[in-house]
Amino acid sequence: MRPLACLLLLAFTLSAQKPEYDFYSEARGKNPEQYAAEMRRSGIAASEIARRLDLLQHHRPLLDADRWDRFYGSSTSNYNRQPNAFLAELAPTLKPGVALDYAMGDGRNALYLAKLGWTVHGFDMSEVAIGLARRRAAELGLRIDATVSTDAAYDFGKERFDLILFSWSMPLVDVRKVIDALKPGGIVVMEFGAGFTGRNGMLRLFDDLLIERYEIRRAMSDFYDRRETQVFRLIARK
Ligand SMILES: C[S@@+](CC[C@H](N)C(=O)[O-])C[C@H]1O[C@@H](n2cnc3c(N)ncnc32)[C@H](O)[C@@H]1O
Incomplete structure (x- = not known):
């Protein structure tokens, strides 16, 4: 890929990833109560805990879409790039x-x-x-x-x-x-x-x-x- 195309792709990719959803990689697959207890033990502010739990309970598609955006945005993601x-x-x-x-x-x-x-x-x-x-x-x-x-x-x-x-x-x-x-x-x-x-x-x-x-x-x-x-x-x- 040409350098300009690489830069444009990187800019596009970064703009599609939302730092406010970074927590999802550690939260995914956990029961929300268990995750809430973990966050409290780590000293995370109550407002942040509430924000994350709201996203997990009511806006899962936003989190999943961001997760897949990160997956497809990373050149190191391991998947079959050929047709199935x-x-x-x-x-x-x-x-x-x-x-x-x-x-x-x-x-x-x-x-x-x-x-x-x-x-x-x-x-x-x-x-x-x-x-x-x-x-x-x-x-x-x-x-x-x-x-x-x-x-x-x-x-x-x-x-x-x-x-x-x-x-x-x-x-x-x-x-x-x-x-x-x-x-x-x-x-x-x-x-x-x-x-x-x-x-x-x-x-x-x-x-x-x-x-x-x-x-x-x-x-x-x-x-x-x-x-x-x-x-x-x-x-x-x-
Ligand atoms: C394992 S990948 C398979 C992608 C593609 N079918 C292939 O074989 O290359 C799963 C895909 O499902 C998409 N996906 C997951 N849940 C979805 C949903 N509820 N609606 C639309 N797409 C979804 C993800 O964004 C991801 O691209």
């Missing part, structure tokens, strides 16, 4: 249509599909991730519709998509929104690792669809330090 391997195995066998990339991250999969001739829509809560996706699309001369949005706020519409991709993501909204957004005959393609749902949770999510493929295998995770883990994969058709 399951998608890359499947996509060449499909006729291009209209796809939705759910929580698309930096667009590695959206851009791959666009290159194959798909019309691609996608969204992600991270401004930094969507910024990267848009910039790469411009560099590659590809068109994708990439929106900064949480899944809760995204307008999925009805019968719009031939393919809905969940790559290392899962629906946090009512799954009926996803199923309604698929065209009849459209497919859900999903991959994630152990810990996203309980045993066979992926199957149960799409029980209303025809499960065409479901597998669990040892493979390298695309995220979370790229370690060997159980990887779950599914194709389900409406």
Whole structure:
């Protein structure tokens, strides 16, 4: 990358990270009471404790978006920058249509599909991730519709998509929104690792669809330090 582009990227990245959310890395995953007790023991002011607890209890998406902004803004973040391997195995066998990339991250999969001739829509809560996706699309001369949005706020519409991709993501909204957004005959393609749902949770999510493929295998995770883990994969058709 050229020096000016590096500087612009750094400025953009820093502006998207909020120092007032720095505490989230230590608070995440803790029970709020336990975290409040820890803060009191460390001598943190009551007003600051109240501010943090309010954010944790009522504004979690803001904290999560900032966390992912930091992740995508750091050049040392360890994730697969190539298209997801399951998608890359499947996509060449499909006729291009209209796809939705759910929580698309930096667009590695959206851009791959666009290159194959798909019309691609996608969204992600991270401004930094969507910024990267848009910039790469411009560099590659590809068109994708990439929106900064949480899944809760995204307008999925009805019968719009031939393919809905969940790559290392899962629906946090009512799954009926996803199923309604698929065209009849459209497919859900999903991959994630152990810990996203309980045993066979992926199957149960799409029980209303025809499960065409479901597998669990040892493979390298695309995220979370790229370690060997159980990887779950599914194709389900409406
Ligand atoms: C593990 S990454 C996967 C990114 C992408 N699907 C890929 O495979 O490269 C998870 C992504 O989900 C996004 N995300 C998490 N919760 C979200 C939500 N509620 N709404 C929208 N995006 C969300 C994060 O910003 C992050 O980019």
